[in-house]
Amino acid sequence: MEDQLREKAKELLEGGEIKVVIGYGWNNRKTRITPVFITKAEDVDKLVFNALCVNNLSIYLTRKYKDIQAMGKPAIVAKGCDIKNIVVCISEGQVERDNVHIIGMTCSGVVYKQELWQGELKDNIMPSKCHNCDVRNPHITDSVIGDPVDFTPPEEPAGMLFDKIREFDSKPASDRWEFWNEHFTRCVKCYACRQVCTLCYCERCITDKNQPQWIETSAHPRGNMAWNLIRAQHLAGRCTQCGECERACPVNIPLNMVNSKLALTVKESFGYRAGYDTEEHPPMIVYKPEDEEDFIR
């Protein structure tokens, strides 16, 4: 699979149209997988792909990385789940479909955190997105690397995260409030969640707006709550539950839980899932005269 990938990268770079291949590689000590940016055909051997490649590289396509954008047309090594983020970026005008070459990787799952790796990919070290993955054979690509994977996701979302959400939903509002209050109080406002998120591409984040300042910037419970809830709302109908925010959070706030709950709600209410259609915006943000809901007419 890696040979195939390197071959493809080489072909693309030699072809001249692609200026950089964004992919995975080993760090210097060969202990962790880290993003690599290959600009020369002779460097393609640095590219690897394995179960440690959990990072969502699609962020490097956004305006947050103007230096990478300046390199020219990129090719990106992407798992099905990463492609969902690219798709949202395309639908929201952040990436032009013709301006990126998507190297789709067939995938049998990755580890939730690289530290958990002990030489074998077991169910209990995989994130819940892998348990419920319907894009192990990537859905929107320019080229596909790897053999087709035979996997049917469960009908109802399964895994620890969703069990937790279901259990949580049954609790009274006061308990739920208490739960989030406790978690958000610990937030240190480092904004790692925002920095790692492909879809937090705003030129100016609402939390940076100070005329007027809607969100208190100090790490005070009130401002923390406002920040985390507004970020969740800004992701509703857009988040693909890649889980990067939760992995990046230094104080382990279960951010993916709130994002996944919102995604479930959007699917239930509007039958919409983010990351499958390059033309669609989330239904809550689209005015259609033929909408069933008549409150806006």
Added chain:
Amino acid sequence: MPRIGVFVCQCGNNISSTVDTAKVAEEMSKLPGVVLTEDYKFMCSSPGQDMLKETVAKNKLDGIVVAACSPHMHEKTFRKAVEKAGLNPYKCEIANIREQCSWVHHDTTKKIGTAKSIDLTRMVLERLKRNKNLTKISIPVNKRALVIGGGIAGIQAAIDIADGGRDVILVEKEPSIGGNMAKLSETFPTMDCSQCIMTPKMVEAELHDRIQLYTYSEVEKLDGYIGNFSVTIRKKARFVNEDLCTGCGDCWNKCPFKADSEFEHGLTKRKLIYTPFPQSVPNIPVIDKERCPKILKDKCGLCEKVCQPEAIDYTQEDEIVVEEVGAIVVATGYNLMDEARFAPYGYGKLKDVINGLQFERLASSSGPTGGEIQRPSDGKVPESIVFIQCVGSRDESKGVSYCSKICCMYTAKHTMLYKHKVHDGQAYVFYMDIRSGGKRYEEFTRRAIEQEGAMYLRGRVSRVYEKNGKLMVQGADTLSGSQVVIEADMVVLATALVSRQGADSLAQKLGIGYDKHKFYSEYHPKLKPVETITGGIFLAGSCVGPMDIPESVSMGSAAASKVQALFSADMLDREPITSKVREETCNACWDCVTACPYVAISKKEIKNRKGEVIRMVANVNDGLCTGCGTCIAACRSKTIDLAGYTDEQVYAALNAF
């Protein structure tokens, strides 16, 4: 430091009975930036306005708050007043301490009302400090009008606008204009022949230099805004060349196939190439493409052979026309409720149970029987007819909650028409109440009952069934407290008037509101009865609700006068309360574009000096934007602001609480 004046209105005792206005003024005078306060009895009175003007000018105020009634009532008044005093009108803000305070609090110690008024006024004051001078948006007006619907209301509106010297496009869905009124026999309460008064109007519309008819056409799409609409009209294929056709009738005389006539409500047949009725305007037939064998399977073609001017064209296709207009009158009329809902009355199953419009056709001298009342099953002249009122109307469980308004009158008319044509016939009417409000209406129903011998029974009919070739009508007579069964030869149902089929989808295309019955909503039911919430679109006739002919005609004329007023100026002022994009922070995610219900936001290219596109940003069209604020809620980076209601202003108001 701002120089703000606060004027607290007592509104007689409307406000002062639960609010201590002097105290409100006093509290306001303590706030920074307030240089003067007034506590006044009636701010909206002429002396009040004069005082306001003088005070503003004398004290060189740069902003004022009027704590008074809702801005819906007098915002315009006060803004005009400060404008005359040399201040930007948008530097005048209203604190609503009447509808939102004094009227809802009944504490006569004035504690609650006063405290709340102070809060409300302070919030508005803080907002006002951040107000910017705004200038009205000026847009050109295209002085052509579109009228949708060629019934009496639409025709009246079209003629009135055209008579005022403006070009009008009249779009009608059916092959001929005329609408429901063209089907009626006589009209209440004067009993003049409907067609005799209708057809001259139709011809006038056809021949008017300034009216362009689009019959057999439908509005497909509407773009633009008040003064500058662009309408896409679908001219359905007639399969007849309108320029060549002379209306001689050879084609429909020769056509060997027949189908139920829509105009006659199925009482008779029409040909497959047809005009709906003899006085059709224009007198140009259409081919029924659902049924015509030539079009379906290329067989027959007789009409083409007999047509001397060679006007028949089987290859014709729907044509899409785009017209630019400045104002629109919607006059799409009504339908009768589908009687199939009333199975116990046997409509559709029993041939001699008909609806009111069918009876109109039977009584009409141009109708299928030449005006003789004959029952549809065997052509026999009925010896007795039972009229059932309120079929579907005032019946929340099976029909609609509202009164259809015209049925009491037309049923009385029907009994008279029947009596005049069948002298020894007996009419029975089952009614709930007789509602005959209107000039000479009550006298009309009394005449039907007292002089023309109609038997009125107060009660409802439970069922209609057939027995020995007669229709048995079983119902209650609540005045005598007994059950009655009446033997009749014919039953006429006064079915409810409902909104035109497809009224909702047209409303969505036009961007106007409608109620739960899909009747179109007026801007204000009393004070703006012909306006809609969308500027430049007006309403006429029974698309708003059940209406009789005089009302429809007056509403058509009223809508026309609104259009004339709109067309009287070359430029149109619009409120500058529109969305503004701060281009530096725009992400170009286009959520605002998809969210905008008015298609007011487009994508704009930002170019460098070499003319290369460096980025894209959202761009708001001031003409289209209504200031609804949807885009502002949608924008994640808070890049869009509403002029007059900026984030900063709203935040300041909230912070002042």
